[in-house]
Amino acid sequence: QSRGRPPAILSPHADVSYVSRALASRPTRIALRASADSDVRKLFWFVNGDFLGESPPRSDFFWKANVGTHLVRVVDELGRSAQRRIKVTLE
Numbered sequence: 001q002s003r004g005r006p007p008a009i010l011s012p013h014a015d016v017s018y019v020s021r022a023l024a025s026r027p028t029r030i031a032l033r034a035s036a037d038s039d040v041r042k043l044f045w046f047v048n049g050d051f052l053g054e055s056p057p058r059s060d061f062f063w064k065a066n067v068g069t070h071l072v073r074v075v076d077e078l079g080r081s082a083q084r085r086i087k088v089t090l091e
Contacts, residue, residue, distance in 0.1 A: 006080035007034040007043055007057070012072060018088045020067055027064040028088065034058075034074045046073040 036057035
């Protein structure tokens with residue numbers, strides 16, 4: 001069991017529905033951002049279990065979102081994690 005606190009998701013926000021515009025020229029991008037303990041240099045991002053990439057704590061990682069309900073998960077180098085369910089709707 002690792003010590004310290006798990007990452008805290010700062011974005012996307014909880015209880016917010018994100019909107020994807022049907023006629024937009026580019027896909028909807030949502031910033032993924034999390035804070036982490038001082039012993040963490042990298043955060044690993046997953047959506048619906050698929051690995052997206054990595055970022056330093058408190059830095060934005062942009063995800064091209066699809067319409068639907070998604071589980072966003074962040075894992076730090078020590079295996080501590082946080083997750084949040086978000087909804088992306090079409091307008």
